[in-house]
Amino acid sequence: MIALLRRDLMLAVRAGGGFGLGLAFFLIVVVLVPFGVGPETELLRRIAPGILWVAALLSALLTLDRIFALDWEDGSLALLATSPLPMEGVALVKAAAHWLTTGLPLTLAGPVLGVLLSLDPAVVPVLLASLAIGTPALSVIGAFGAxxxxxxxxxxxxxxxxxxxxxxxxxxxxxxxVRLSAEGQGAGTALLLLGGVTLGTCALLPFAAAAVLRINLRSSA
Incomplete structure (x- = not known):
């Protein structure tokens, strides 16, 4: 699994779909928002949580189609299906590689880009926590879709x-x-629910992705 993860990380970076593409899109969206809605600080602070999360979601969406595409094209996916590593593990490793090359950079960049939207510095830890907890779910769901x-x-x-x-x-x-934290309310419940969504997707969707991959491989044989 470690070797497969290392290989996918190298392929993601070499193919140009790793760190740069998602971060560039994330930055563009956050920079364009003040031009569209105006420079009012209070308005930007109010909509910042939603804008940051939508931008992160769309940035993660950009590279989803590459999770299995390269392996499908060169026949590596068929070889992985016959390896000792179960397909559920392959799907989970692919999702982990996508998160490391896309979700993790977005998580680290989120608090920095929040400054452009006048986000209260006191909210930054909650924003960082929500992205760290939630972005793995985006990658696992994306792996299923891919x-x-x-x-x-x-x-x-x-x-x-x-x-x-x-x-x-x-x-x-x-x-x-993030919104509750910005309003001075407790964000613990929302973070727990977010963690529940992530754990649920990580527990169930790799099995669904593996089943779909087996069907696609059989149909293409």
Whole structure:
């Protein structure tokens, strides 16, 4: 599993879909928001939680189609299916590699970009915690969506339509935790619910992704 994770990290960086692409999109969205809604500090501070989480979600969405695509094209996925590592483990490792190259940089950049939206510095720890807890769910859900659409022509649009509804609970609880903290209320419940969503997706979706991958491999044989 460690060797597969290391290989996927190297492929993600070499393919140009790793650290740079998601961060660049994240930065562009956050920078453009003040131009669209105006420079009012109070307005930006009020909408900052939602904007940051939507930007992080869309940034993670950019590279989902590459999770299994390269392995499918060169036949590595079929070899992985016959390896001692179960397909559930392969799906989980792929999701972990996506999070390390996309979700983790977004998590670290979130508090810095929050300054551009006049986010209260006291809220930054909650923002960091919500992104750290919630972004793994985005990667695991994305891995499931990528498994469903792997091998399909122009599957990127179908992938987006498939995973965006599944992202809604993570988006709601993540943004709500930051909003409650900004209003001086406790964000513990929202963070616990967000953690529950992440744990649930990590426990269930790798099995669903593995089942879909086996079906796709059999149908292409």
């Amino acid at each position: 498994a469903v659409t792997v091998g399909l022509r122009r599957g990127g649009l179908l992938l987006s339509l498939l995973v965006l509804p599944l992202y809604v609970p993570t988006l709601i609880f993540g943004a709500e935790a």
